[in-house]
Amino acid sequence: MKKVIIIGSGIGGLIAGNLLAKKGHQVTIFESHSRPGGYTAGFYRKGYYFESGTVSFEASASVFKAMKEIGVFEKIDFVKQKIRFVSEDLEGTPETYDDYKKMIYTAFPSDKEKLDTLFSDLDKIVGLMGDVDKPMPFLCSGLEMLTSMLHYIVNSPKLIKLSKQYGRMTSSEFAAKYFEKDSKLFKLFSGFGYPDMPAMFLGGAISGIFSDYWTVKGGMQSWADILAENFRKQGGELQLDSYVDKIITKNGSAVGVSCKNNVYDADYVISAGDYKKTLLKLLDDKSFISQELQDNIDKAAVSEGFFTVYLGLNMSNEELGKYMRVPHVFTFNNKPGYDIYNSEDSEFFSKTSVSFYSPSMVNPKHAPEGKSSLMLQSIVPYHWLNNWGGGDKDVYKQLKKKAMEAMIIGATGLIPNLKEYIAYRDAATPLTYERFTHNTAGASSAWSWNPKKKFYKNTMSVNIKTPVKNLYIGSCWAMQIGGVPGALAAAYQCAKNIK
C-alpha cells in the first residue's frame, strides 16, 4: 500500500483517486474549492442550475468504461445530446456526419464542386479516426489494449501519410485550401471547435459532436458528487476548501505537500490540475528543472478561455424549446471584424457568435417550476482588454457587464425579446474560471490546440511523468488537447504507474 496525495478533484483527480483507492492505496485528495468537480461541476443560483465548466463530453466509450470499472455507471444518468446549427444560411440538427454534409450541400448548392473536394479529403480523415465505440488504448491493458489499437495498427501506413499531410495544418489553413478567405464556407470550417485547431481533428470533432456527445441529466455536479462519495466509501479522504500551496521534494523526489500550514507526507504526489502552476509555482525546489524547460513551460500557449452568461428565465422550458428546439444550439454568425486574436477590440462581444445551452431543457429540475435556465457562451481572445481591466475591480465589473449585455443582444437573433424574460443574470470571464479552478488564463482544455504551438511533441501522447520523481500529472494537462478524454487518460496512466 502506498500513500498517495492528489491535488485537485476535477474529473481527472476523482478518477485517479477512485482507481488507486480501489487498488488498496491510501489516497487523500486536496481540493481548494468547497465542492468537488473542477470543470466537471455545477452550481445553483436563485433556484436555477448552471454548469461550471464543460456542458458535454465526447469519447463516451472511454468515459463509460471508467465509470463501470469504478462501479458507479448505473448511478449516473448519462444522456445523449443533439446539436442544432444555425447561421444565416443553414439550419439543422444533424445526427450523423452524413446529415451534416447534407445540411452544408443544401445550404451552399453553388459551391458543390469545392465542397466535393473538401469532403473527399475530410472523409479520409473521418474514416481513419477509429471506432467511437472503442475506449482509448490508454484505458486498457493486455488483449483489450491490443483490440483497441487494432484499427490504428492496421491503418498505420494511411495514418502516417495523413499525419504528414495534415499533422501541422490548422483548421484555417485546411479551409483556405478550398474556399476564399472570408467566404462563408471558409468561416464555417475554420470556425469549428477551437481556433486554428489541427486539421486532423476537424473530421473527428465534426463527426464526434453529432454521434458521440453526452451530458449528465442530474448535471455535472451530480457526476462529481457520485465519484467523490464512491471514493470516500473506498476509504479515500477528500479534503475540501484545502488549497495546496507547496509540493515538497527531497533529493529530486516528491515526498509530500503543504496545505493550510500543515505538511502531509506521501510516496507519490499526483497534481490533477494546471501543469504550469504545478511546476512553476507549487514546486518547492525548481533546481531539477532546467531553465530552458521552465522558460518553455512559462511561454507555452494554453487553450482559449470562455465567457459565459448565466440566465434564469421567467419562461417555461416549452416556450424556450420553441426557439431552441434542442438544449444545445451553436450559431455561426460572426459579424464583420470578428477576430479571436484581437485582444484590443472593445466591441468583440458584439461580433462573436453565441452558443446556447439550457440545463433545464435537459432536466426541468434545473429551474424553478415553470421557468428555465440558459447559458450563453463564446470563446474569448486571450487577456481581452488588458486582461479584463488590468486588475481594476470597477473596470472589470464594467467590462463584464458590457460583454454580458452584448451577448444577450447577440442571443436575441435566436430568442427575440430574451431580455424581457430575464429573472437572474451573471457571467463568468476567463478570470472567474481561473479563480475557481486555477487553470492558467482560464484555459478551458489545457494547452493550445494549435498544432504549431504544441507543448508536447506528440499530440496524442499521455505525459504524466515530470522531471520530479514520483510527481505525476493526473489532469487533462497530461495531453496536448486536454478535455475530459485527456483527464481520463492521465488518471488511468497514474493508476497504472503506482503499483
Ligand SMILES: Cc1cc2nc3c(=O)[nH]c(=O)nc-3n(C[C@H](O)[C@H](O)[C@H](O)COP(=O)(O)OP(=O)(O)OC[C@H]3O[C@@H](n4cnc5c(N)ncnc54)[C@H](O)[C@@H]3O)c2cc1C
Ligand atoms: C466552457 C467549457 C467547455 C468545455 N467543453 C468540453 C467538451 O465539450 N468536451 C471535453 O472533453 N472537454 C470540455 N471542456 C474541458 C473539460 O471540462 C476539462 O478539460 C476537464 O474537465 C478537466 O478536468 P481535470 O480533472 O483535468 O481538471 P479540472 O477540472 O481543471 O480540475 C482541477 C481541480 O484541481 C483543483 N486545484 C488546482 N490547483 C489546486 C491546488 N493547488 N490545491 C488544491 N486544489 C487545486 C481545482 O480547484 C480543480 O477543482 C470544457 C471546458 C470548459 C471550461
